[in-house]
Amino acid sequence: MAQKIFLAFLWHQHQPFYEDLRTGRAALPWVRLHGTKDYHDMAALLKKFPKIRVTFNLVPSLLLQLDNFAQGRATDAWLEKTLIPAADLTRDDKVFILENFFFCNWDNMIFPNTRYAKLFEKRGHFASHEKIARSAGYFTAQEFLDLQVWFNLAWVDPLWRGSDAGIDALFMKGRDFTEEDKRLLVRKQKEICAAVAGIHKELWDKGQIEVSTTPFYHPILPLLCDTDSAQMSMPGSLKPKKPFKHPEDAEHQVTAALEYMEKTFGRRPQGFWPSEGSVSEEAAGILARAGVKWAATDEGVLFRSLDREKIPHDRSALYRPYLVETPAGEKIRMVFRDHGLSDSIGFVYARMEAAAAAADFIHRIERTADSIPEGQDPPLLSIILDGENCWEHFRNDGNDFLSFLYAGLSDHPRIETATIGGYLERFPPRQTLRSLWAGSWINHDFAIWIGHPEDNRAWDLVSEAREFLADASRRLPKDDPALRAAWECLYIAEGSDWCWWYGDQNSTAHDAVFDKLFRDHLKNVYIFLGEKPPQKLDMAIKGKELKGALVTPSALIQPKIDGMDSSYFEWRAAGSYQTAQAGGTMHQTDHLLAFIRYGFDLENLYLRLDARTVLKDLKLPDIKIKIDFIEPSGGEIQISWEDHAVKAVYMDPEGAVTALQKIASKKVVELAVPFDVLGKAVNEPVEFTVAVIQDGVQTERWPYQSSIRLARPDADFGSEIWNA
Structure with a gap:
């Protein structure tokens, strides 16, 4: 009989920390909008497939932002412009709406909705700022009201049409919305965001899912421990002016995450997806000492770890768990993602018909199982990827693909889905790794976050702010509210999301927003303590001035x-x-x-x-x-x-x-x-x-x-x- 294989999905749910702690204002609306489009329905869909087991990796800083929005403690410019009565919009308000209320996937979120598509056509697909400013006066108050509603409605998952009468009525109405329709939609947004933690707790308590987590503000743990750890995978790369070596910050980010999750769910997660799958021996030791039972990273890290130990291996080595033992003797279980299969969901299957894509994925799992020599324990194939960003590229927000996939796996004779922790309880590791490569899921190195002059400048600014804060901490009582707020701003600035956009590798329409937000978080370190921020924090890191x-x-x-x-x-x-x-x-x-x-x-x-x-x-x-x-x-x-x-x-x-x-x-x-x-x-x-x-x-x-x-x-x- 053909070999059975266990399949572990880990959906990683994360957004940068967009809120300014001094103002409660988020620089971008993506936490709120992904909250209504992805975070709740990804879990709720599993109720239709009770045999499927999944791990959801929830980042504490995401849950905190969802809660802040749901409770009215946070806002953003998109929400503020939405709430202005259409008849009261100023010219600047109208220009902002026309420029920013079409930020979504055109093919799957605008064009299928007739009224939204016509408003987009009227504005122009690639309209310049000047053209938009000139055309703002040609839109009626009703058109602006419909646009205010449609931008927010397009970011509501289609599953809500079948489960919420109010949302379904808005989709059915389609146009000529009222101000009360708009207020209803915003109330629904808050209700959905408030329910995200609850749906995961419900499914976790039932045993259908496992909840894992990530260091609180999504930092790259190995670089917090020591920025020189990047030299293992990037020998000779440029360094910040001086090394950043603060393993105590890494420990805080891990401990704070576990405490927040315990407060939210009533128990601590057993597993971690370290931010961007970034691991090192020192980071693994911190996780182990915090009581974390397992962690996950990428296959590239595994293969280079095996190479360091001169352990002969082929690709089948990927499909088993390992016990990682650090030089200090700490032990933690570790699994490694199948890079190609994981990326196929994020980058390939959106272009295929949903049923065919699901069938192809299942077939590739079967072929993988056939390629693995039989051993004492059944193999484990780990599929790990973002749980929100890819779905807007799928028809019907990915619900069709996931439904075909989960249905095809529910009674599959050879493939059994499992949570990562559940598999490890049944089949603990039989092989030990005593050398762990320092790297991430991207090219098994840290080049996205360090080495480029822009990245290194960001690390220098974090170092300077931390030195200032450490000095202030020696003078002020630990429970001083301003001091605690300043530390929180520093921990936010240690997150991975800022350096993601520095350097040459990645870019977005909001590069300048991310750059400013990073520097604002660091400015707040000084402002909370009554000090003037250094002038250098006014200067963009990702420079875009005309030559x-x-x-x-x-x-x-x-x-x-x-x-x-x-x-x-x-x-x-x-x-x-x-x-x-x-x-x-x-x-x-x-x-x-x-x-x-x-x-x-x-x-x-x-x-x-x-x-x-x-x-x-x-x-x-x-x-x-x-x-x-x-x-x-x-x-x-x-x-x-x-x-x-x-x-x-x-x-x-x-x-x-x-x-x-x-x-x-x-x-x-x-x-x-x-x-x-x-x-x-x-x-x-x-x-x-x-x-x-x-x-x-x-x-x-x-x-x-x-x-x-x-x-x-x-x-x-x-x-x-x-x-x-």
Whole structure:
């Protein structure tokens, strides 16, 4: 008789931590929308297939965000725009809705719904911001109301049509919605999100599913323990300025996850899918000491671990569990995902007819079983992948595919589904791994999260914030609410999701949002403790400013500081930054500065600021210009006017004030800053940004995503490369 095989599905449910802890506002709406489209129905579907056993990996930070939304503690811009009565929408509201309320899979979520599709056609499939702004006035209040409803309704799983009369009625109505229809839909969203934990608890208590988890804010555990652990799989790769080595943070993320899950479900999970399947010997030891019984990662990690131990193997080695024993003697069971079969669900089967795709998948499992030599225990094939992101690419949100798949497996004579923990209880590991490769499910390395200059800069910023926080912790009581909030912000910033988008490997329409959110989490570390965040946290890591915005210096200059545009030649060799070419919609409105010119001789840094309008026509006493220095860190120049007389002072990082003698303001503002005042010797770096403050409010900052960088020149200046 052909060999039996056990099949373990692990659906990983996760979203980045979008909420700003100070404001309760989420930067993006995906927790709420995937909550209504994926997290509840993925579990609820199993009620139709009682013989199927599945593991759901629930990340605590996802559950926390779902609960915050359900209880009204969190909001997002998409929800706020949804709740505005359509008749009261401003022009900016309308532009936001037209730009952002079609963010979903067009083929499966827009085009099948006639009214939604017609509104999309009217807006245009690839409409520019300018075209959308012009066309906003051509949409009626009813069309905006229908769009407010349809965007949210399209993100509700089709299963709810058969189980909730209110949602079904909205789908049937299709158009000409009322404000009450909209309010009903938002109430349903909250109800569904509130029920996510409950449906999993119900099925876990019945024994149909197992719930596993992940470190609280989804960090890469091996890199928290030691960023140098990346060198095993990436020898010679670029490193952050100094190693990040905080295994105590890794321990906290694991312990906090277990405690939250116990509070939510009444018991602790026995298993972990470490974030991105990232493991190392040190991380495995932390899991084992926390009482975790099993962990899962990718086949690439297994095969390289076997290679390190010089254990002969073929592919059949993948289909059994292992006992991992660390150098310190900690032990934890581990299973390894079939990379190809797992990815086929996420990346292949959406393009096939549902029944054929399910049949093909089952056939491939049968072929895999046939290829494995019979042993003492039946083999285990682990299928592990995201449980939400792929389904919008399937017809009917993947329900047809999953239904055919679960039906085909329910009474299969050779394939039995199992939870990972359930299989391990029946068939504990017979083989021990005493060497564990440090890597993730992606190319069995950590290149997504470290090594690229953008990733390394992010690690440097986390390190600096942690040093600040550690110092504050020595001065403040442990139960200080502000201190606890600051630590929470740091743990959020340790999550894997931010570096996922840095570097060259991944990109999204919301790159700038993720970049800003990461830096905002770090800013909050300082703000919660009453400190001003470092200026460098205002600078984008994933730079997107247009190359033409900045021109670098080409030679030494010695301009006359008279506030006049005296001669073309005196600033000809200077560097310049043109604000109109900087890119980014947030800076396409009117602003005061048009050009920032900068240059130097051997003794002075020279700055020239050109306004977009005549200086004498401005209310100069209400305006201040601030030059914020990243190098020297914490220094700043303040330029102000009294009765149109300009003055400038430099405040060093210690607070000492030096009046700058050479400044003039007539047609332009010109200023000389001695390098000695900045405390900079030859070849030492100078880095700064320029901000405009009007009536006490900062209204612009340039470069808005980066900084201007240079070094004090020597007499041979002229061959260096300058950049910003």
